[in-house]
Amino acid sequence: MKIVAIGRNYAEHAKEMNSPIPDEPVIFMKPDSAIIINNNPFYYPEFSKNIHHEVEIVYKISQTGKNIAKQFAYKYYEEIGIGIDFTARDIQNKCKTDGLPWEKAKGFDGSAPIGKFQSKSNFENLRNINFHLDINGKTVQQGNTGLMLHSIDDIIAHVSSYFTLKKGDLIFTGTPVGVGAVKIGDVLTAFIEGKELLKVEVK
Numbered sequence: 551m552k553i554v555a556i557g558r559n560y561a562e563h564a565k566e567m568n569s570p571i572p573d574e575p576v577i578f579m580k581p582d583s584a585i586i587i588n589n590n591p592f593y594y595p596e597f598s599k600n601i602h603h604e605v606e607i608v609y610k611i612s613q614t615g616k617n618i619a620k621q622f623a624y625k626y627y628e629e630i631g632i633g634i635d636f637t638a639r640d641i642q643n644k645c646k647t648d649g650l651p652w653e654k655a656k657g658f659d660g661s662a663p664i665g666k667f668q669s670k671s672n673f674e675n676l677r678n679i680n681f682h683l684d685i686n687g688k689t690v691q692q693g694n695t696g697l698m699l700h701s702i703d704d705i706i707a708h709v710s711s712y713f714t715l716k717k718g719d720l721i722f723t724g725t726p727v728g729v730g731a732v733k734i735g736d737v738l739t740a741f742i743e744g745k746e747l748l749k750v751e752v753k
């Protein structure tokens with residue numbers, strides 16, 4: 551499986567990064583070795599001094615598709631979850647300055663903890679899902695999917711014109727404003743509509 555992630559999908563986050571708002575989804579990928587499941591801990595990597603949290607709504611692809619039209623995109627996902635797109639911001643900044651790809655900053659081991667998935671039928675309106683991230687019990691990021699610049703259906707249409715999507719692939723849909731550094735000992739908990747679905751300790 552693969553993880554496709556979308557960058558700058560919330561205007562306020564693009565602004566806090568001093569990044570322009572893109573016309574089309576910014577795409578990057580993480581390898582399957584980035585995944586953390588079952589609330590296992592995240593081990594702070596030695597190569598970075600500035601790991602940031604980015605809480606994101608995650609969609610799981612339910613069947614294979616290529617060149618999926620936007621109006622049929624909803625047939626390709628059944629489950630929604632929450633994840634953290636851990637980012638080595640120091641390395642990413644260097645990559646950006648040097649005009650290099652971001653993979654080292656985004657795809658390293660453990661950079662994609664994911665929580666329990668929920669059926670999409672649990673949600674009345676996929677464009678109005680509240681989610682948030684707490685660190686040590688204090689809320690640091692809060693988002694609503696209505697603020698996404700590109701909807702999941704737009705993302706699937708765009709991504710599948712380049713990459714065949716397969717059952718089990720994950721799509722990280724971008725982070726809202728409020729990203730920041732984590733440190734060893736922090737406990738991160740992520741919620742959809744007030745329900746805790748993911749817990750990660752930084753070790």
Ligand code: ZN
Nearest residue numbers: 604635724725
């Ligand atoms: Zn992200």
